[in-house]
Amino acid sequence: MYIVTSEEMRRLDRHTIETIGLPALVLMENAGREIAREALELAREREAAGHRLRKRWLILAGKGNNGGDGLVAARHLLEAGVLAEVVYAEPPEALAGEAAVQRDIAARLGIPSFVYGTMEIPWDGYDGAIDALLGTGAKGAPRGPYAALIREANGAGVPVVAADVPSGLDADTGAVHEPCLRAERTVALAFLKRGLVQFPGAEAAGSVAVRPIGIPAALAEEHGVRVQLVTEAVLAGLGLDVSRKRSADSHKGSYGHALIAAGTQRMSGAGLLCAKAALRTGCGLATWAVPASLAPHLLGRLPEAMLAGIADAGHGDWTHVAAGAITALAAERDALAIGPGMGRYAEDDQWLREIWEGADCPLLLDADALNMLAEASDFASWPRREAGTVLTPHPGEMARLAGTTTAEVQKDRIGHASRYAAEHGVTLVLKGARTVIAAPDGRVYLNPTGNAAMAKGGSGDVLSGVIVSLLAQGLSDVQAACFGVYLHGLAGDRAAASRLTDSSLLPGDLVEHL
Numbered sequence: 001m002y003i004v005t006s007e008e009m010r011r012l013d014r015h016t017i018e019t020i021g022l023p024a025l026v027l028m029e030n031a032g033r034e035i036a037r038e039a040l041e042l043a044r045e046r047e048a049a050g051h052r053l054r055k056r057w058l059i060l061a062g063k064g065n066n067g068g069d070g071l072v073a074a075r076h077l078l079e080a081g082v083l084a085e086v087v088y089a090e091p092p093e094a095l096a097g098e099a100a101v102q103r104d105i106a107a108r109l110g111i112p113s114f115v116y117g118t119m120e121i122p123w124d125g126y127d128g129a130i131d132a133l134l135g136t137g138a139k140g141a142p143r144g145p146y147a148a149l150i151r152e153a154n155g156a157g158v159p160v161v162a163a164d165v166p167s168g169l170d171a172d173t174g175a176v177h178e179p180c181l182r183a184e185r186t187v188a189l190a191f192l193k194r195g196l197v198q199f200p201g202a203e204a205a206g207s208v209a210v211r212p213i214g215i216p217a218a219l220a221e222e223h224g225v226r227v228q229l230v231t232e233a234v235l236a237g238l239g240l241d242v243s244r245k246r247s248a249d250s251h252k253g254s255y256g257h258a259l260i261a262a263g264t265q266r267m268s269g270a271g272l273l274c275a276k277a278a279l280r281t282g283c284g285l286a287t288w289a290v291p292a293s294l295a296p297h298l299l300g301r302l303p304e305a306m307l308a309g310i311a312d313a314g315h316g317d318w319t320h321v322a323a324g325a326i327t328a329l330a331a332e333r334d335a336l337a338i339g340p341g342m343g344r345y346a347e348d349d350q351w352l353r354e355i356w357e358g359a360d361c362p363l364l365l366d367a368d369a370l371n372m373l374a375e376a377s378d379f380a381s382w383p384r385r386e387a388g389t390v391l392t393p394h395p396g397e398m399a400r401l402a403g404t405t406t407a408e409v410q411k412d413r414i415g416h417a418s419r420y421a422a423e424h425g426v427t428l429v430l431k432g433a434r435t436v437i438a439a440p441d442g443r444v445y446l447n448p449t450g451n452a453a454m455a456k457g458g459s460g461d462v463l464s465g466v467i468v469s470l471l472a473q474g475l476s477d478v479q480a481a482c483f484g485v486y487l488h489g490l491a492g493d494r495a496a497a498s499r500l501t502d503s504s505l506l507p508g509d510l511v512e513h514l
C-alpha cells in the first residue's frame with residue numbers, strides 16, 4: 001500500500017484529471033461520498049453502542065478542495081436522511097473552482113450554512129462533525145478562523161470524521177501543528193499520506209481508512225512514489241512467501257546458521273534474547289559468541305544455542321582481539337549480528353572495520369556496534385560490502401550516525417533513514433513507533449505492527465535476533481528487514497493482547513509469541 005506526500009498526491013491528481021481525463025468533479029464526488037459513508041457507519045456503530053442519534057451532522061468547510069469534499073459529503077448525508085449543516089471557516093465567496101460548484105449545489109439543495117463566528121455552534125445537537133477544513137493543500141499551522149474552529153471542535157466532545165487528513169496535521173511528516181484536529185476517523189482519499197502513518201500525526205488521525213476515488217493505484221509506481229506500508233501483499237511483492245512451510249525432509253542445515261556476537265558482563269541478557277529470538281524465528285543453528293570469562297555463567301541458559309567463548313582479559317568484556325575471532329567464526333556461518341549489549345572500549349571503530357571487511361556473510365549491526373560506526377571518522381571510505389548489511393538504530397543511535405539530534409531525526413524519520421541508506425549502501429531500520437525500513441535503492445517501507453507495550457529495554461535485541469535469523473535463512477537484507485520488523489511487531493501485538501496491561505509486557509514474552 002503506497003504512502004504519498006502532498007506533492008506526489010498533486011501530481012497523481014493532475015495526471016488523472018489532465019491525462020486520463022477523469023473530471024475533477026468526479027474525483028470530488030467520489031471523495032465526498034466515501035466520507036459520508038464513513039460518517040454514517042460511525043453513527044450506526046455509536047447507535048449500536050447506546051447513543052441516541054439526532055440525525056444531524058455538522059460539516060466544517062474550508063475554502064479549498066477539502067472543503068469541496070465536505071460539501072459533497074453533506075449532500076450524500078442528506079440523501080441518506082441525515083440533516084447536514086455547513087459552517088464555513090471563511091465567507092463562502094472565498095471558495096473557487098470545484099469547491100464553489102459544490103457550494104452552489106449545496107445552497108440550491110437548501111443545505112443550511114453559516115459563516116464561523118456569526119452564531120454560536122450548537123455542538124450538542126450533532127451526532128458528529130466532518131472536518132473538511134484543510135487537506136493536502138494546507139501550509140503551516142492553521143490560521144485565523146481555521147485555528148479557532150479546530151480548537152472549538154476539539155473541545156466540543158463530538159466525534160469527528162476527517163476528510164483526507166485531520167486539519168492541522170503536516171501531511172508530509174506527521175508533525176501536528178497547534179492546533180490540530182483530533183479525529184475519531186480519517187478517510188484517506190486515494191492513498192495514505194505520510195503524515196497519517198507517522199507519529200504524532202497517526203494519533204490525531206484516529207483510525208484511518210483508505211478509499212479509492214478514481215485515481216488508479218498503479219500510477220503511484222510510475223510517478224516515483226517510493227514509500228509503502230508493509231503488508232503481506234508488499235512482502236509478497238518483495239518475493240517473500242510468508243506462508244512457506246518447512247519441507248518434510250529438511251534438516252537443521254536447511255535453515256542456516258546464525259552467529260550472534262552480543263552481551264557483556266553487565267548485559268548478557270541482550271545476547272540471550274537475541275540468540276533465543278533467532279532460534280524461534282527458525283534458523284537451523286545459532287552460535288552465541290560471548291567474552292570467554294562470561295561463558296561458564298551462561299552454560300545451560302539457552303541449551304539450543306552453541307556458545308563460543310572469545311578470549312578476553314578475564315573481565316567479561318570484549319577486547320580488540322575479538323575481531324579476528326568473530327570474523328573466523330563468521331566464515332562458517334550464514335549471517336552475523338553484532339552489537340546488542342556489547343559495551344565499548346577505546347579501539348573499537350577499527351575493530352568493527354575489520355569485521356565489516358572481513359566477514360563475507362550478511363551482517364546486522366545494532367546497539368554498540370552502531371555507536372562504534374558513528375565514531376568511525378573514516379566510515380565514508382570503508383568499502384561497500386557485497387553481502388547484505390542491515391543497521392537497526394533507535395532514534396538516538398540514528399542521530400549519532402547522522403550527526404544530528406534525536407529530535408531532528410524524529411521530525412523526519414523517513415528522510416533520515418532513506419538518506420543514510422542510500423548514501424552508505426545499507427538497509428537501515430529506524431526503530432520506534434512505525435519503524436522505517438529504508439533500502440539502499442531509495443525504497444522505504446513503514447511497518448504497521450507493534451505497540452507501546454514493546455517500549456522496554458530488550459525489544460531491540462529480540463528484533464536483531466529475528467532479522468539475523470531470516471538473513472541466515474537466505475532472505476535478502478531488505479526482505480529480512482521488512483519481514484523481521486513486521487513479525488516482531490505482530491509478536492508484540494499478540495503478546496500484548498495476552499497481558500492484562502500494556503505495562504507488564506517483557507521482551508522475553510515477544511520471543512514466546514514469535
Ligand SMILES: NC(=O)C1=CN([C@@H]2O[C@H](COP(=O)(O)OP(=O)(O)OC[C@H]3O[C@@H](n4cnc5c(N)ncnc54)[C@H](O)[C@@H]3O)[C@@H](O)[C@H]2O)[C@H](O)CC1
Pocket residue numbers: 009010012013027028031062063064065066067068069133134135136137138139140141142143144146163164165189190213215
Ligand atoms: N488529491 C485528489 O486527488 C483530490 C483531492 N481532493 C481534496 O482536495 C484536498 C486538497 O485541496 P487544495 O485545494 O489543494 O487544498 P486544501 O483544501 O487542503 O486547502 C487549501 C486552502 O486553505 C488555505 N490554507 C492553506 N494553509 C492554511 C492554513 N495553515 N491556515 C488557513 N488556511 C490555509 C489555502 O489558501 C487554500 O485555499 C485534498 O486533501 C482532498 O481532500 C479532491 O476533492 C478530490 C481529488
Ligand SMILES: [K+]
Pocket residue numbers: 066131132133134135162163164165166167
Ligand atoms: K481535513
